[in-house]
Amino acid sequence: MADVTLMKTPAETALAQAYESAKTTLPGNVESRAEAFELFTRNGLPHRRVEEFKYTDLRALLREAAPFAGMPSADDAKAALQAAKALKGTQALEVPFVNGHFVRDAVDFHNLPEGIEIVPLAEALANGHDWLAKLSPVEWARQNPVYQLNTTFMADGVMLRVVGKVETPVHLRFVTSANSAVATATRILVLVEDEAAVTLIESHESPNGANHQPNDVLEMIAGDRSNVRHIRLNAEGDKALALSTLNAKVGAEAEFFSFNLVTGAATSRHQVFAILDGENTKARINGATMIKGGQHADSTLVVEHAAPHCESRELFKTVIDGESTGVFQGKIIVPHHAQKTDGRMMSAAILLSEGGAMNNKPELEIFADDVQCAHGATCGQLDEDLLFYLMARGIPRKEAESLMVQAFLGEAIEFVEDQDLHDALVAVVEDWLRARA
Amino acid sequence: MLEIKNLVVQIEDKRILNGLNLTVNNGEVAAIMGPNGSGKSTLSYVIAGKEDYEVLDGEILLDGQNVLEMEPDARAAAGIFLAFQYPLEIPGVASMTFLKAALNAQRKARGEDELTTPDFIKRVNAAATQLEIPKDMLKRALNVGFSGGEKKRMEILQMALLQPTFCILDETDSGLDIDALRIVSEGVNALRSPDRSFLVITHYQRLLNHIVPDTVHVMSAGRIVKSGGKELALELEANGYADYRESEAA
Numbered sequence A: 001m002a003d004v005t006l007m008k009t010p011a012e013t014a015l016a017q018a019y020e021s022a023k024t025t026l027p028g029n030v031e032s033r034a035e036a037f038e039l040f041t042r043n044g045l046p047h048r049r050v051e052e053f054k055y056t057d058l059r060a061l062l063r064e065a066a067p068f069a070g071m072p073s074a075d076d077a078k079a080a081l082q083a084a085k086a087l088k089g090t091q092a093l094e095v096p097f098v099n100g101h102f103v104r105d106a107v108d109f110h111n112l113p114e115g116i117e118i119v120p121l122a123e124a125l126a127n128g129h130d131w132l133a134k135l136s137p138v139e140w141a142r143q144n145p146v147y148q149l150n151t152t153f154m155a156d157g158v159m160l161r162v163v164g165k166v167e168t169p170v171h172l173r174f175v176t177s178a179n180s181a182v183a184t185a186t187r188i189l190v191l192v193e194d195e196a197a198v199t200l201i202e203s204h205e206s207p208n209g210a211n212h213q214p215n216d217v218l219e220m221i222a223g224d225r226s227n228v229r230h231i232r233l234n235a236e237g238d239k240a241l242a243l244s245t246l247n248a249k250v251g252a253e254a255e256f257f258s259f260n261l262v263t264g265a266a267t268s269r270h271q272v273f274a275i276l277d278g279e280n281t282k283a284r285i286n287g288a289t290m291i292k293g294g295q296h297a298d299s300t301l302v303v304e305h306a307a308p309h310c311e312s313r314e315l316f317k318t319v320i321d322g323e324s325t326g327v328f329q330g331k332i333i334v335p336h337h338a339q340k341t342d343g344r345m346m347s348a349a350i351l352l353s354e355g356g357a358m359n360n361k362p363e364l365e366i367f368a369d370d371v372q373c374a375h376g377a378t379c380g381q382l383d384e385d386l387l388f389y390l391m392a393r394g395i396p397r398k399e400a401e402s403l404m405v406q407a408f409l410g411e412a413i414e415f416v417e418d419q420d421l422h423d424a425l426v427a428v429v430e431d432w433l434r435a436r437a
Numbered sequence B: 001m002l003e004i005k006n007l008v009v010q011i012e013d014k015r016i017l018n019g020l021n022l023t024v025n026n027g028e029v030a031a032i033m034g035p036n037g038s039g040k041s042t043l044s045y046v047i048a049g050k051e052d053y054e055v056l057d058g059e060i061l062l063d064g065q066n067v068l069e070m071e072p073d074a075r076a077a078a079g080i081f082l083a084f085q086y087p088l089e090i091p092g093v094a095s096m097t098f099l100k101a102a103l104n105a106q107r108k109a110r111g112e113d114e115l116t117t118p119d120f121i122k123r124v125n126a127a128a129t130q131l132e133i134p135k136d137m138l139k140r141a142l143n144v145g146f147s148g149g150e151k152k153r154m155e156i157l158q159m160a161l162l163q164p165t166f167c168i169l170d171e172t173d174s175g176l177d178i179d180a181l182r183i184v185s186e187g188v189n190a191l192r193s194p195d196r197s198f199l200v201i202t203h204y205q206r207l208l209n210h211i212v213p214d215t216v217h218v219m220s221a222g223r224i225v226k227s228g229g230k231e232l233a234l235e236l237e238a239n240g241y242a243d244y245r246e247s248e249a250a
Helices: A010-022 A030-043 A074-083 A121-127 A130-134 A139-143 A145-153 A384-391 A397-413 A419-436 B040-048 B072-078 B095-109 B117-130 B135-139 B148-162 B178-191 B206-210 B231-239 B242-249
Strands: A093-098 A116-120 A156-162 A170-175 A183-192 A197-205 A213-222 A227-235 A241-250 A255-262 A267-276 A282-291 A296-305 A311-320 A325-334 A342-351 A357-366 A372-380 B002-011 B014-024 B029-033 B054-062 B080-083 B090-094 B166-170 B197-202 B215-220 B223-228
Touching: A010 A030, A010 A145, A030 A139, A030 A145, A074 A093, A074 A170, A093 A156, A116 A121, A121 A130, A121 A156, A121 A183, A130 A156, A130 A183, A139 A145, A145 A183, A145 A213, A145 A241, A145 A267, A170 A183, A170 A213, A183 A197, A197 A213, A213 A227, A227 A241, A227 A267, A227 A419, A241 A255, A255 A267, A255 A296, A255 A397, A255 A419, A267 A282, A282 A296, A282 A325, A282 A397, A282 A419, A296 A311, A311 A325, A311 A357, A311 A397, A325 A342, A325 A372, A342 A357, A342 A397, A357 A372, A384 A397, A384 B072, A384 B090, A384 B095, A397 A419, A397 B090, A397 B095, B002 B040, B014 B040, B014 B054, B014 B197, B014 B215, B014 B223, B029 B231, B040 B054, B040 B072, B040 B080, B040 B166, B040 B197, B072 B080, B072 B095, B080 B148, B090 B095, B095 B117, B095 B135, B095 B148, B117 B135, B117 B148, B117 B178, B148 B178, B166 B178, B178 B206, B197 B206, B215 B231, B215 B242, B223 B231
Parallel strands: A093 A170, A156 A183, A170 A197, A183 A213, A197 A227, A213 A241, A227 A255, A241 A267, A255 A282, A267 A296, A282 A311, A296 A325, A311 A342, A325 A357, A342 A372, B029 B197, B029 B215, B080 B166, B166 B197
Antiparallel strands: A116 A156, B002 B014, B002 B054, B215 B223
């Protein structure tokens, strides 16, 4: 075999340089960074011949790697948070990040709600902390290049521990305020103890016009009989390339719900890697995506039923307008011992325009012989007969389309039980539809 | 007043209406009867503005204004209402949300103020009570899980709420039991007024015992082939459509 010299793309070269120059200044734990970067370098940015990235060719999409954002000044951070709009008004403990850096001053550490502990990640990485050993709860996620990049560059974040039933939701608010392109790599670790319950909100926003490159990872270990509701909003600016990963390991007899609403970013990819690690756990992972123009939104999830008697439901709804492209890749893995698994995955897309495209790839990997698993994928236009019915009552076409789109997405959003939060998400949908009309 | 002049309509190269002429005056209730496939439902869809049909010739004038150039929602705002033969189920759209959207869209199109929520609810409740529609039905998604009779009552509720000037009832009697037929008919009769006209499409004379028409028209092969008073319906009930089918063949 002839010698092959691997050609690096300009972005890959820039990432290597960024790592070289940052590795001495990034906080602590150099080994895991080095290991992650070494794994990343073996294959470089994933491209369309890599099955998991077939529809989201990062090598082509990430032409230039933006410089990593520095720590904002106290004034800049304050101004950025004041201007933040995402899910404003929801009652929650705000844990804010500006340009990928935790804004310590915005959190009153002495008056945290009962049952919540917060440790700044940069500090923990620099000085050591017991909880660091709990990072990367989903072993196989380490093979993922997006995750490898986050591990390489993670500069800030928080570690959060939840004990008991916490009423106040925790809002992880991410704001990128820089007007020129920056990259960020945040890492959140959430440890939900046995029997604990919490609602976690995540919102991500940035200004239009800048090619920001956030790469965020939220990792979670949810204990036995825990109840976690995770609500995420991607409201990034129109030029952003937003990568995100949720790694969750859920214990026995627990309830786990994660919902991601996407309207933002030029390109986004949200990955969910979940392991149902104890018996009789119920997980529901939903997503709703609304894209237009030339947007590209990818939802990729892998759910492993690692214990018997677990139930999982995945429901992803995508609304595609303009020339935008949606991607859904979902895989349910059932190892041979996970008998009585009940898994159902559904992806449905509506194309509002001629030029849009949807790629649906549901997969089941089942080794057990006594399971119930199903998957489905649909892709279509709004029903003309239903539109006519609404219009025949005087409702103009765009408004009729909006009603039907809201109903379509509603099926994924309705599982958000917190009424304020539900209404805030519906308002995001309504805003998107109003901008379209 | 609705005037249809020489209406010629086809769908996918198949001619359905062949030069149909019909006038319905203000306050008039006109019944259209005819055998299956004579074009009755096509006529109702074309008046309401469904896209699938190609109008080759003719006019439909509502109070002198040609509606053929208008979108379905503009026709509705101008006063046309079609009570569907098979009302559609719209999962996820709450009945109340739909009713409010429809009413306010029409008011907006006519340059009127939107209704306040209490005012809207009052109007809906009044109409619902008359049509014996339970309140929990209005809380459900539009027509989803409704029985055939409930769907038809919901159509009449919409009619009562939207107060159109020209109402088309497309086989509203189909799928109704005797009680539902009475309730629906009473609902329609309550809406009869000198400035509102009706086009009642039906196969059976039975409905016309409840909603007594001023005129009866027989449709065959895409044309009105005979017009008369309400006694024409009785004649058809006794003799069937055989006479008119012959004229179709000729």
